[in-house]
Amino acid sequence: MAKNISFTIKYWKQNGPKDKGHFDTHEMKNIPDDTSFLEMLDILNEELIEEGKEPFVFDHDCREGICGMCSLYINGTPHGKTATGATTCQLYMRRFKDGCTITVEPWRSAAFPVIKDCMVDRSAFDKIIQAGGYTSVRTGQPQDANAILIPKQDADEAMDCATCIGCGACVAACKNGSAMLFISSKVSQLALLPQGKPEAAKRVKAMVARMDELGFGNCTNTRACEAVCPKNETIANIARLNREFLKAKAKD
Amino acid sequence: MSVTGLALILFLTFHACMNVAALFSADAYNAICGFLGANWYAVAATAALAALVALHFIFAIILTLQNRKARGNNRYAVSTKVNEGKVEWASKNMFVLGLIVCLGLLLHLWGFWYNMMFAELAGCESQISPTDGYGWIVYNFHDRPGACIFAALYIVWLAALWFHLSHGMWSAFQTLGASGKTWLKRVKLISLIWNTIVILMFVVVVVYFALGFGSCGECTSACGDACQQAAECGAAC
Numbered sequence: 454m455a456k457n458i459s460f461t462i463k464y465w466k467q468n469g470p471k472d473k474g475h476f477d478t479h480e481m482k483n484i485p486d487d488t489s490f491l492e493m494l495d496i497l498n499e500e501l502i503e504e505g506k507e508p509f510v511f512d513h514d515c516r517e518g519i520c521g522m523c524s525l526y527i528n529g530t531p532h533g534k535t536a537t538g539a540t541t542c543q544l545y546m547r548r549f550k551d552g553c554t555i556t557v558e559p560w561r562s563a564a565f566p567v568i569k570d571c572m573v574d575r576s577a578f579d580k581i582i583q584a585g586g587y588t589s590v591r592t593g594q595p596q597d598a599n600a601i602l603i604p605k606q607d608a609d610e611a612m613d614c615a616t617c618i619g620c621g622a623c624v625a626a627c628k629n630g631s632a633m634l635f636i637s638s639k640v641s642q643l644a645l646l647p648q649g650k651p652e653a654a655k656r657v658k659a660m661v662a663r664m665d666e667l668g669f670g671n672c673t674n675t676r677a678c679e680a681v682c683p684k685n686e687t688i689a690n691i692a693r694l695n696r697e698f699l700k701a702k703a704k705d
Numbered sequence: 706m707s708v709t710g711l712a713l714i715l716f717l718t719f720h721a722c723m724n725v726a727a728l729f730s731a732d733a734y735n736a737i738c739g740f741l742g743a744n745w746y747a748v749a750a751t752a753a754l755a756a757l758v759a760l761h762f763i764f765a766i767i768l769t770l771q772n773r774k775a776r777g778n779n780r781y782a783v784s785t786k787v788n789e790g791k792v793e794w795a796s797k798n799m800f801v802l803g804l805i806v807c808l809g810l811l812l813h814l815w816g817f818w819y820n821m822m823f824a825e826l827a828g829c830e831s832q833i834s835p836t837d838g839y840g841w842i843v844y845n846f847h848d849r850p851g852a853c854i855f856a857a858l859y860i861v862w863l864a865a866l867w868f869h870l871s872h873g874m875w876s877a878f879q880t881l882g883a884s885g886k887t888w889l890k891r892v893k894l895i896s897l898i899w900n901t902i903v904i905l906m907f908v909v910v911v912v913y914f915a916l917g918f919g920s921c922g923e924c925t926s927a928c929g930d931a932c933q934q935a936a937e938c939g940a941a942c
C-alpha cells in the first residue's frame with residue numbers, strides 16, 4: 454500500500470558557473486511514496502510554475518538507469534546511493550521519512566562547472582572518451598562469430614566495466630575531484646577483450662593525458678567513488694588502469 | 706608517492722629490526738651503530754634517505770594542491786555521507802598525518818642523529834660517545850631531563866606513522882597496479898600486518914627503555930661501557 458508523505462525540499466539555485474548560488478525551499482505535501490525522485494521534482498516544478506516562480510533545473514533523460522544523465526547530490530550522497538546501487542532516476546520516495554528535509558545539490562567539482570541550478574557540464578567526460586575510449590573498426594566482411602574466442606570470465610568482467618554510464622558520481626564524491634573510477638572502467642572494458650588490445654597502450658596514455666589536462670585530481674585511493682557508484686564499479690579497475698598505464702610507459 | 710613511500714617503508718623495516726637488537730645486547734646494538742657511523746656508505750645512505758623524504762614531501766605538496774584545485778571552492782552544504790564506514794579516516798588525512806610524521810622526524814634527528822652521526826662527522830665532544838648508540842637511547846628515553854615527554858612524543862609520532870601507513874602501504878601497491886579483485890583484500894591484510902609489526906617493534910624499544918629496563922639499575926655489568934657513561938651523564942644532569 455502506497456502511503457503519502459510530506460516533507461521540505463531544499464534545492465540549489467545557481468544562475469551559471471560564476472554565480473554564487475543559494476538554496477530555495479519548498480513544502481511538498483502528500484506525495485505518494487511510490488513516486489520516483491525525478492517525478493517528485495516534476496511535481497515541484499509544476500507547483501513552482503503555478504506560483505509564478507522559475508522552475509528548478511536538473512539533468513535527466515532515460516529515467517531507467519542506463520543513460521547517465523541524471524545527477525543530484527541528495528542528502529550528502531550522489532544519487533542518494535542505495536545499498537545495491539541505483540541512479541537518481543531509480544530512487545523512490547519510499548526511502549524518505551514523513552516530515553523530513555531533503556537537500557538537493559549539484560555535483561560540485563571544478564571540472565564540472567554548473568550550467569544552471571543542479572545541471573552541470575560533464576562534457577569533460579566526452580572529451581576523455583574522444584581521446585581514446587573506442588576501438589578503431591575497419592569496415593568489410595563481418596567476422597565469423599567464433600573467430601575470436603573470449604573466456605566467459607573475461608567477457609563478464611568487461612561487461613561489468615562497460616556498465617559504467619558516465620554519470621560522474623565518482624568525481625562528485627571524491628575529495629580530490631578525481632575521475633579515475635570512470636576512466637579505469639572505460640579503459641578496462643576494452644583492455645579485457647582481444648578487440649581492445651591492439652590500441653591498449655595508445656588508449657590508456659591518451660585518456661590519462663586528457664584527464665590531467667582537463668583538471669581532474671589525482672587518485673589517493675580513498676574509495677569514496679566505489680561507495681557511491683550506481684553501477685558498483687570497483688577500484689580493482691583503477692589498479693588495472695595503473696597497470697596498463699605503467700606497462701604502456703615502460704614500452705616507450 | 707608510491708615508490709618513495711615504499712622505499713621509506715623498507716628503510717623503516719630495517720631500522721626497526723636494528724632497534725630490536727638493543728633489547729638483547731648493548732654491544733650488539735653498538736656494533737651496528739659503529740657499522741653505520743661516519744663512513745662513506747652510511748653517510749651516502751643517509752643522504753639518499755633525506756632525498757627520499759624530500760621527494761615524498763614535495764610530491765605530497767604538489768599533489769595535495771592539485772587535488773584542492775580539482776575539487777574546487779564549492780563545498781557541499783550537507784557534508785558527505787559517503788564516508789560513513791566506507792572511507793577510512795586515515796585516507797582523508799594523509800597530509801596532516803605526514804606533517805606529524807615530519808615533526809617527529811625532526812625530534813628524532815635532534816635526539817639521535819645530531820648527537821651521533823653529525824657529532825662524529827663534526828668531531829664534537831660529549832659525555833656520551835657518538836658511537837655509543839645504546840647510551841643515547843638510555844639517555845633520551847630515561848635519563849635526560851624530560852625523558853618521559855620525549856618518550857611520549859615518540860609514541861604519538863609512531864601512532865601517526867601507523868595511521869599514515871595503514872592507508873599508505875596498500876595504497877602504494879594499488880597505485881603501482883599490484884592489486885585487483887582478489888588481491889586487494891590480500892594486499893590490505895599483508896600491509897596491515899607488516900605495518901603493525903614494524904611500528905610495534907619501534908614502540909617496544911621506546912617503552913622498554915622509558916620504563917628503565919636497560920638502564921644501569923637493572924643490568925649492572927652486562928651493558929658495561931655504555932651504561933656507565935649514561936649513568937655519569939644522568940648524574941651530571
Ligand code: HEM
Binds near residue numbers: 766
Ligand atoms: C617515514 C616517513 C613516511 C613514510 C614511510 C610514508 C609512506 C607513504 C606511502 C607508502 C604512501 C602511499 C603512496 C601511494 O598511495 O601512492 C604515502 C602517501 C602520502 N604521504 Fe607519506 N610517508 C612518510 C612521510 C610523509 C611525510 C613527511 C609527508 C608530508 C606531509 C607525507 C605525505 C603523504 C601524502 C600527502 C601522501 C598521499 C596520500 C595518498 O596517496 O593516499 N608522508 N606515504
Ligand code: SF4
Binds near residue numbers: 618624681683
Ligand atoms: S564509474 Fe560509476 S560513478 Fe563513475 S561515472 Fe561510471 S557509473 Fe558513474
Ligand code: FES
Binds near residue numbers: 516518522
Ligand atoms: S536519467 Fe538516465 S540514468 Fe538516470
